[in-house]
Amino acid sequence: MELNNFFRIRLNTIRPDKVTNFDIFLLVGNKYICFLRAGDKISDGRIEQLRSKDTGNSFFVRVEDKQLYHSWVREEINSSSIDVFSKAKILHESSIALMEDLFENPDVNKALDESRPIINDFIRFMDSSPEAMGFMISLSGHDFYTYSHSLDVSIYSLGLGRALGYNTKDIEELGVGSLFHDIGKRNVSLDILCKKGSLSDPEWEQMKMHPQYGLVILNNNPLISDAVKATCFEHHESWSGNGYPQQLMGDEIHPFARIVAITDTYDAMTTQRSYNVPMKPLDAVNMMKEKLAGRYDPEILKAMYSVLFKLKVAS
Ligand SMILES: [Fe+2]
Ligand SMILES: [Fe+2]
Numbered sequence: 001m002e003l004n005n006f007f008r009i010r011l012n013t014i015r016p017d018k019v020t021n022f023d024i025f026l027l028v029g030n031k032y033i034c035f036l037r038a039g040d041k042i043s044d045g046r047i048e049q050l051r052s053k054d055t056g057n058s059f060f061v062r063v064e065d066k067q068l069y070h071s072w073v074r075e076e077i078n079s080s081s082i083d084v085f086s087k088a089k090i091l092h093e094s095s096i097a098l099m100e101d102l103f104e105n106p107d108v109n110k111a112l113d114e115s116r117p118i119i120n121d122f123i124r125f126m127d128s129s130p131e132a133m134g135f136m137i138s139l140s141g142h143d144f145y146t147y148s149h150s151l152d153v154s155i156y157s158l159g160l161g162r163a164l165g166y167n168t169k170d171i172e173e174l175g176v177g178s179l180f181h182d183i184g185k186r187n188v189s190l191d192i193l194c195k196k197g198s199l200s201d202p203e204w205e206q207m208k209m210h211p212q213y214g215l216v217i218l219n220n221n222p223l224i225s226d227a228v229k230a231t232c233f234e235h236h237e238s239w240s241g242n243g244y245p246q247q248l249m250g251d252e253i254h255p256f257a258r259i260v261a262i263t264d265t266y267d268a269m270t271t272q273r274s275y276n277v278p279m280k281p282l283d284a285v286n287m288m289k290e291k292l293a294g295r296y297d298p299e300i301l302k303a304m305y306s307v308l309f310k311l312k313v314a315s
Contacts, residue, residue, distance in 0.1 A: 005062060005063055006025060006032060006060035006061065006062060006063060007060065007061060007063055007066060007097065007098070007100075007101040008059065008060055008097050008100060008101070009024070009059050009060065009061050009069065009094065009097045010059070010093040010094070010096065010097055011047065011050055011058075011059050012089060012090070012093045013073060013076075013090050013093045013094040013097075014042065014047065015076070015082075015090075016041070016042050016043060016044040016046075016047040016048075017041050017042075017043065017044060018041055018076075019039060019040065019041045020036060020038060020039075020040070020041070020072065021038050021039070021068055021072065022038050022061055022062070022065035022068045022069055022072070023036065023037055023038050023061070023062065023065070024036040024059055024060070024061060025059070025060040025061070025062075026058055026059060026060075027058055027059075027060060032060060035059070066098075066101075069094075070094075070098075070117065073090060073091065073094045073121075074121060076090050077090065077091055077121065077124075077125055084128075084129050084131055084132055084135055085135045087125065087132075088125070088132060088135035088136050088139060089139060091121060091122065091125055091136070092136065092139045092140075092151075095118055095121075095122075095151055096147070096148055096151060098114075098118060099118075099147040099148070099150065099151050099179075100147050102114060102115060102118075102147075103147050103150070103183075108183070108217055108218075108220065108221065109220070109221045109223075112176065112180065112218075112221055112223075112224060115175075115176055115179050115180070116172065116176065118179075119154070119158075119172055119175035119176055119179065120172065122136070122154070122155065122158055122175065123158060123168060123171055123172065123175065126158055126159065126162060127162075133158075133159045133162070133307070136155050136159075137155065137156065137159065137307075137308065140152040140155055140156070140267070141267060141270050141271040141272065141278070149182070149267055149268075149271070150178070150179050150180070150181065150182060151179070152263075152267045152271070153178050153179075153181060153260060153263045153264050153267050154175050154178040154179040156263035156266060156267065156304075156307070157174055157175065157177075157178040157256075157259050157260055157263045158171060158174065158175050158178075159307040160259050160262070160263065160300065160303055160304060160307055161174045161175075161259065163303045163306050163307050164259075164300065164303050170227075173225055173227045173228055173231075173256070174227070174231065174256045174259065176228050177227060177228040177229075177230075177231025177232060177256050177257075177260070178231060178256070178259070178260050178263065180214070180218070180228065180231075180232055181214070181231055181232050181235045181260050181264065182210060182214070182232075183213075183214045183217050183218070183232060184209070184210035184211055184212065184213030184214030184215070184216075184217060184232065185210045185213075185214075186213070186217065187209070187210070187213040187217075188206055188207055188209065188210055188213070189206070192206055192207055193207075208236070208244055208245070209245075211232060211233050211234070211235065211236055211244070211245055212233070212245055214232040214233065215229055215232060215233040218232055227254065227256055228256075230254035230256060230257055231254065231256040231257050231259075231260055233245075233257070234246070234248060234253050234254050234257030235257045235260040235261055235264060236261070237249075237253045237257060237261065238261070238294075238295045238296075239253070239258065239261075239294060239295055239296050239297050239298075240294040240295060243261075243295075250297075253297075255297075255300075258296070258297040258300055259300055261295070261296055261297075262288065262296050262297075262300055262301060262304055263304075265284075265288060265292075265296075266281075266284055266285065266288070266304065269284040269287070269288075270284045281308055281309075282308075282309070285301070285304055285305060285308065288301060288304075289301055
């Protein structure tokens with residue numbers, strides 16, 4: 001059995017005593033062992049015992065069952081018997097697993113197509129109850145998965161898009177654009193991406209190419225909107241005009257890229273993944289407002305306060 005016949009899931013997304021309609025496999029050594037057959041359910045005690053062993057690397061579903069898994073998650077999100085915080089957890093955990101598959105997929109067009117249902121699940125969930133976005137935000141920035149940065153940036157951007165009054169169609173584009181804002185990093189060497197400590201000048205030049213690389217990748221997909229492309233290409237521009245690669249200024253920068261400029265920095269500052277000690281949410285936004293004044297669209301930054309702080313935060 002080959003690795004690309006399976007995709008990773010988090011066991012947290014499976015509730016005990018709910019029958020699944022797909023097989024779940026456990027990776028032991030380099031073998032996939034069927035752990036739960038479709039039609040069976042895991043008992044409460046067993047799932048607790050297994051969760052303690054779930055490092056995020058162990059449980060898998062067959063690629064051909066991806067739609068079944070997705071529908072299963074969607075059913076959970078729509079269920080009236082689960083509380084909003086548990087739903088937020090299931091949606092977040094299931095998306096991290098799907099993101100990994102999405103970003104490792106060599107077929108970018110396919111990954112872009114597959115991202116839309118994920119974004120729509122998030123939009124529907126965000127709109128389903130007033131506290132949904134707050135719970136979603138409280139789950140961001142806490143884990144170590146490779147692709148959670150893009151997912152987190154997307155979640156914050158969806159919240160900002162709603163707060164700024166965009167319609168659902170636009171928010172969907174914003175969601176896809178923010179999910180793929182760093183797609184160009186595929187073309188930056190791993191040594192540079194994973195280097196601990198500061199980059200040399202040539203390394204930094206290479207890193208700064210990722211918006212251009214991203215645009216080239218997205219241009220290969222004729223169905224991708226200009227808004228999605230601009231989100232990727234312009235997310236390192238600065239409101240005051242000294243960003244890169246085009247040194248655009250103020251309104252010249254696409255509004256979605258202005259949103260991602262904020263959510264991207266916010267995630268980098270507050271996440272436990274960075275090498276620095278993570279900043280507290282309020283300190284991070286205050287720093288963007290004061291010490292980094294001029295870099296960000298002030299109206300969008302103001303909306304960021306409302307998204308982050310008027311909402312209830314789960315412990
Ligand atoms: Fe970036
Ligand atoms: Fe980023």
